[in-house]
Amino acid sequence: MLLEVKMPIEFKKKLELGIEYMIALLQYCDDENISPGGFDKTTFENNNTSLKDCSFSFSPIKPKKRVKEFHKIFPSKTERVSFLNSIKNDINFIEHIDNASFSFSAYIHKLDNENEINKHFNRYYSDFFDYEVGGGNNRHHFKEEYKRVNPINFHMCPACLGEMNLNNAQLDHYFPKSTFPSLVIHPYNLVPLCISCNTAIGGGKGNRPPTNPLKPEDANEAGSLGKVFIPYKIAGIKTINLTFEGKNGKRVKTVAKDIQNKQHVQNHTDTFNLESVWTERLVNTHKNIVHQIVEHFISLEKPTREEVGDYIWKNMLSHSDIKINIMDNYFLRASYLKFLGSNIVQFNTLYCEVLLQLKEYGFGYAIT
C-alpha cells in the first residue's frame, strides 16, 4: 500500500486462529482416517482445544459442510494432501517478503475445478466475517480496531490516499481471492479500501481482476513478492513522485524516486488505475486551490496585484515540498502545488486565474 497503516493486532489473532481452524479441518478426516460423513464437530474440537474460541466454531453445522465440500472437490487423498501443502506454503508468504526464491504455488490455475474451489473458500470468508458477536459482526469489529490503531489515517484510503468512509469501505483482498483462495482470511491480505480502489478495474464488488498483485501468470514467479507494496508491511508513499503533464499539467503520472522501486510503483499504479484516478481528481484539487486563494481575498480590503502574488507564493507554493512528507492525505494536492511553484509559467497561469476570478468579484484587476 502507499499509506503506512497499522494492522489491527487483536483481530489478527482471530484471523490466524481462523486459518489454523480451516487447515486443521481440511486435514482432520485424512489424519483420523474417517469418512467426511463420520465427521463429528465436538470430537474434532476436543482434539484441537486451542480452536474452540474460533469464529468458525460457533456454527454447529457449517464445519461439517465445509469438510464434505472439500472431499467432493478433491475425491482423492493424494489431491487433498497436495492441495493442503500448497495452502501451507502460501499462507506463510509474509515470512518470505525478502526471500528472492519464494513463490506462491499458484495451484488454482492448474486445476479444472477453479470455480468450486473459489466458492468453497468464499464460504470460509462469509462464515468468518458475518459471524455476529458482542454487538456486531467480525467485519464491524475489524473496522473498529483498525480505526483505533490508525487514529490519524483511518479515513484515508491506503491505496489512493483519497478520502475513505471506513463504515462503507470494503475489505479488499490485496492478493485477489480468485487467484489466492487460501488467503481469503489472511490478516496481511485484508485491508479496507475506498470503493473506487476496490472496484478500480473490474467494476463490481470485490471484482478487481488480478492485474497486480499478482497476475495469475506471475503468481508463481520466484521473488514476485519483491515487486509489490504489501499491506501493513511496505508503504510506498516515500518512494513515489507525481509529475504533471499535458496542457497546463493536468495529466498525472507516477514516477519512482529510484530504480529499485520502479516495479513496485508501476504495479501499484496499474492495480489501482491511479494515473486516471488522480488525473480525474486533479480537476477538483485545482479548483479548490484557486477557490481557497480567492476566498482569502474577497473578505479583505482591495489587495494589490503584488499582494495577491505574494500570498500565492508564500502561503500556497513555497513550502509544498515539506508538506508532501508530513501530510500524506494531501499528497496529490501538495505534489501539484510543488509543480505549480516549480516554474514561472505555471505560477503565472495560477496567478492569472486568481486575478480573473477576483475581477469577477469587482476587484477590477487588469490581466496582462
Ligand SMILES: [Zn+2]
Ligand atoms: Zn482508494
